Amino acid sequence: MIIYLDDSLDDLELLKRALKKKGKDLRIFSREEDFNQSVTEKTFAVIIDHNLNSGRTGLDVMRDILAKYPACHPIIVSDNNDGRLIIQYMNSDAFRFVYKNDKGWDGTVVKYVEEAKERLDLVMSQLKRYKFIK
Amino acid sequence: MTLLIAELSTFEKLLIGAIMALCGAIVFMFFHIIKIYKKHNEKDEERTEKLATLANSFLQSVNDQRLINKEQALVSKAAMDSNTEALRQHTITLKDVHDYLKGLIIHK
Numbered sequence: 001m002i003i004y005l006d007d008s009l010d011d012l013e014l015l016k017r018a019l020k021k022k023g024k025d026l027r028i029f030s031r032e033e034d035f036n037q038s039v040t041e042k043t044f045a046v047i048i049d050h051n052l053n054s055g056r057t058g059l060d061v062m063r064d065i066l067a068k069y070p071a072c073h074p075i076i077v078s079d080n081n082d083g084r085l086i087i088q089y090m091n092s093d094a095f096r097f098v099y100k101n102d103k104g105w106d107g108t109v110v111k112y113v114e115e116a117k118e119r120l121d122l123v124m125s126q127l128k129r130y131k132f133i134k
Numbered sequence: 135m136t137l138l139i140a141e142l143s144t145f146e147k148l149l150i151g152a153i154m155a156l157c158g159a160i161v162f163m164f165f166h167i168i169k170i171y172k173k174h175n176e177k178d179e180e181r182t183e184k185l186a187t188l189a190n191s192f193l194q195s196v197n198d199q200r201l202i203n204k205e206q207a208l209v210s211k212a213a214m215d216s217n218t219e220a221l222r223q224h225t226i227t228l229k230d231v232h233d234y235l236k237g238l239i240i241h242k
Contacts, residue, residue: 001183023175044186070197070227071189093227117182123228124185126235133192 001042002113003027005035006049018106039065043072045116050078066093073116075109197226
């Protein structure tokens with residue numbers, strides 16, 4: 001399950017279409033409360049916008065999610081590409097950071113969703129191989 | 135239409151029949167492939183959801199155990215070695231496990 005939180009309705013629709021082309025279903029939310037309710041342990045990737053209307057940032061939302069669901073892959077999208085901000089996200093275990101003003105950013109997100117799935121696959125198969133899990 | 139068909143030779147009738155059958159087969163195959171693709175996607179999604187559930191429960195148990203017993207924590211070497219409060223409170227995520235496993239493979 002992939003879930004996307006953004007207050008820009010255009011961006012929500014754009015990414016939904018991009019993922020649908022790849023046969024993936026994206027659940028979109030513009031309100032943080034609804035988004036939080038939808039994230040479950042089945043969610044392997046969340047896409048979060050950095051600037052939210054609620055007054056909280058994507059970083060706060062991401063930290064809350066990772067504390068609850070540490071296997072989730074947060075992909076951050078933002079129209080702010082400040083290096084310090086990106087480092088902050090990466091230090092807090094964001095999976096990838098995508099700059100929204102880049103051409104074809106939606107395609108980049110789709111690519112990262114695939115990467116997240118591959119990493120989940122790889123880690124789980126290795127955990128099984130090294131008998132950390134059965 | 136009936137008159138038109140009657141005027142055609144047997145060979146032409148057979149040819150038209152064959153072309154129509156071919157078109158039908160192509161349309162059938164097209165929908166069949168779409169159906170298989172959708173089914174494959176659903177199965178793939180189901181599998182990923184199962185993996186995510188398993189990964190989350192594994193990491194949650196590691197994080198819980200880490201608080202109880204250092205020895206039993208499997209993957210948080212950096213967190214265990216560190217004395218800083220910030221690192222000890224850091225939740226182990228899939229990234230940490232991935233990094234740990236990469237180290238395990240390199241040193242094997």
